Amino acid sequence: MAPHNQSNTIDFDAAKLQRLGYARAAQQVLKPVSLGQLRQQLGMQLQTSLEVDRILELFFREVQRLVPLGALSYQLASCDLRLDLGERANHSAGYRLSHEGEYLGELVFRRNQRFSEDELGQLESLLASLLFPLRNALLYRAALQTALRDPLTETGNRIAMNQALQREIDLARRNLQPLSVLMLDIDHFKRINDTHGHITGDEVLKAVAGALKNSLRNIDMVFRYGGEEFMVLLSNTNREAAAMVGERLRMAILELQYLVENRAIDLTISIGCATLLPGESVDSLQRRADNALYVSKREGRNRLSMAG
Numbered sequence: 478m479a480p481h482n483q484s485n486t487i488d489f490d491a492a493k494l495q496r497l498g499y500a501r502a503a504q505q506v507l508k509p510v511s512l513g514q515l516r517q518q519l520g521m522q523l524q525t526s527l528e529v530d531r532i533l534e535l536f537f538r539e540v541q542r543l544v545p546l547g548a549l550s551y552q553l554a555s556c557d558l559r560l561d562l563g564e565r566a567n568h569s570a571g572y573r574l575s576h577e578g579e580y581l582g583e584l585v586f587r588r589n590q591r592f593s594e595d596e597l598g599q600l601e602s603l604l605a606s607l608l609f610p611l612r613n614a615l616l617y618r619a620a621l622q623t624a625l626r627d628p629l630t631e632t633g634n635r636i637a638m639n640q641a642l643q644r645e646i647d648l649a650r651r652n653l654q655p656l657s658v659l660m661l662d663i664d665h666f667k668r669i670n671d672t673h674g675h676i677t678g679d680e681v682l683k684a685v686a687g688a689l690k691n692s693l694r695n696i697d698m699v700f701r702y703g704g705e706e707f708m709v710l711l712s713n714t715n716r717e718a719a720a721m722v723g724e725r726l727r728m729a730i731l732e733l734q735y736l737v738e739n740r741a742i743d744l745t746i747s748i749g750c751a752t753l754l755p756g757e758s759v760d761s762l763q764r765r766a767d768n769a770l771y772v773s774k775r776e777g778r779n780r781l782s783m784a785g
């Protein structure tokens with residue numbers, strides 16, 4: 478059966494449904510008690526969380542008390558957000574959500590039976606309850622990201638690093654998995670600043686961070702914890718694998734062709750690698766990686782050293 482797809486725009490600015498042709502149907506089928514009650518309940522329930530995932534899960538679950546659904550998907554590409562709940566199905570009704578000109582994402586309901594006009598009206602009415610909770614959650618997410626990200630290199634900042642380290646150590650212990658960290662420092666970075674200026678220095682930092690991210694798995698985390706110092710957190714990675722990753726990163730920076738006035742700048746990094754020991758604290762793990770980094774610097778730079 479060919480999928481039946483409907484795509485619509487819900488503009489919450491008007492505080493009412495904009496989906497022409499269905500707005501009236503929505504009013505006609507309004508079952509004041511059940512739809513009204515559900516809207517009221519949703520209004521309260523959706524305010525109980527500031528997590529986009531949680532809000533959409535609640536919405537998906539509660540909406541089905543009135544309209545059976547197979548799946549709900551939500552996407553906001555600009556925030557790298559994508560959530561798929563339920564199973565894929567043949568029929569879909571999609572909505573582009575916006576408020577005061579602000580795009581809030583694309584939401585698609587799916588199931589194997591066609592949606593009736595009445596049901597679409599009900600869904601649209603219920604979508605209105607999602608507006609403010611979703612918008613607040615997106616704002617909260619953006620605020621959190623700002624607080625935890627280094628704006629220059631788009632990597633995690635020191636606060637994010639400390640939180641992630643503690644979380645990953647706890648997880649590694651619980652799941653009996655290895656965990657390794659790499660401390661990286663750009664060699665002779667002061668020279669780059671002094672020779673080419675601070676702005677070029679900033680661009681080099683961005684290029685190095687980009688090259689590091691491109692050489693890692695999605696789940697590996699990169700943090701900028703100092704001026705030209707980065708930390709890479711490698712979950713479920715033992716000492717040997719971490720050494721291989723470190724070497725790969727070192728080579729990636731060595732091969733990075735960063736041009737200033739058509740001439741490539743020599744770029745290298747020194748690395749210290751440490752793997753979590755049983756019962757070890759965050760501070761101790763960091764200290765051992767830092768000491769290993771110091772060894773790399775002392776022994777001539779552009780190298781990787783393993784913590785003892």
Ligand SMILES: Nc1nc2c(ncn2[C@@H]2O[C@H](COP(=O)(O)OP(=O)(O)OP(=O)(O)O)[C@@H](O)[C@H]2O)c(=O)[nH]1
Nearest residue numbers: 662663664665666667668670675676678679704705
């Ligand atoms: N452009 C730029 N420079 C920065 C930033 N943060 C720190 N720096 C510079 O990074 C340089 C770090 O210099 P040093 O600590 O002496 O280290 P280095 O020159 O890299 O030498 P080694 O680490 O020993 O190889 C200093 O000149 C800082 O001013 C930044 O955000 N942007």
